[in-house]
Amino acid sequence: MIISEWLKIATKSLKTANIPSARLDAELILANTLRKNRTYLHAHLDEEIDPRRFDIANARLDLRLDRVPIAYILGYKEFYGRRFTVSPSVLIPRPESEDLISLFLELTASEIAEKVLIDVGTGSGCLGITAKLERSNLSVILSDISKPALNIAEKNANALNADVHIQQQSLLNGQLKPVDYIFANLPYVDKSWDVSPELQYEPEIALFAEDEGLKLILQLISQAPRCLTSEGLLFIEADPQQHNRIIDEAMKNGFVKERVLNYILVLRFICTQN
Incomplete structure (x- = not known):
């Protein structure tokens, strides 16, 4: 089968399965299988697909039709212009998490002294590693309860020389060492929410939390004052409908709201709780 024909059949199958990015996913699967880029596909539409590669592409297409996320099929996800290895042991980096990095860089643009940042629940390490690569004055800690997740984070750090x-x-x-910044992309999805079929393949430990999705976030807020330096910043990713409750709890623990952008909430630590 030639490239154009496979792409046509694969795209139709993915559309039938109600996958909105059907053509893109088909191209990504075939390009990755052929170890080429998508531009190569467009320039070689009449090229025959090697039989072994053809079988691999079809197997990967079947996975996508079962709603396995494309990032797990390819083994990587682009984040803030860099490629991060992912596996079912870690949450797939989201585009909205890039807002967290953008806010962090904006709010710390004038900082030149060495600062300490901890990325709590780091998963693939995309947040903490990106911060380190964008801000050389940072000492960055990647922490997670999951050893398999930390293995992926370490692999990404090594690959990106972070x-x-x-x-x-x-x-x-x-956590004994004081920190100036905390990143927290913790589980915030309540199990009663409607979620996409792809989420069934991502680790539950990284997605779901009790107490309307806020159990771990509220625990972190209560712990943060003993670790965070005065005027330190806490960056939290959460659903906008959760922000008011998070802010209320944060104010009880010595924080004030610094900035809100879509799914990202930034809190500044002013004082300890009386």
């Missing part, structure tokens, strides 16, 4: 520290811990439990 000098970071890896440590296994639950939230801020056991």
Whole structure:
């Protein structure tokens, strides 16, 4: 079969399965299988597909038709202009998480002194590693309760030459070193919410939380004052409908609202709770 024919059949199958990015996914699957880029496909539409590669492409197409996320099929996801390895052990980096990086860079643009940042629930490490690569004055800690997730984070740090520290811990439990910034993309999805079929393949531990999705976030807010320096910043990713409750709890623990952007909430630590 030639490239154009496979793409046509694959795209039709994906559309029938109600996958909105049908053509893009078909091109990504075939390009990755052929170890080429999408531009190559467009320039070689009449090229025959090697039989072994043809079988691999079809197997990957079947996975996508079963709603396995394309990032898990390819083994990577682009984030802030860099490629991060992903596996079912970690959450797939989201575009909205790039807003967190953009806000962080904006709010710390004038900082030149060495600062310490901890990325809690780091998963693939995309947030903490990106911060380190964008801000050389940072000392970055990647922490997670999941050892398999930390293995992926360490792999990404090594591949991107990011000098970071890896440590296994639950939230801020056991965190002794003071930090200036906290990143927290913790589970915030309540199990009663309607979610996409692809989420069934992502790790539950990284997605779902009790108490309307806020259990771990509220625990982190209560722990943060003993670790965060004065005027330190806490960056939280959460659904906008959760922001008011998060802000209310944060104010009880010495925080004020610094900035809100879509799914990202930034809190500044002013004082300890009376």
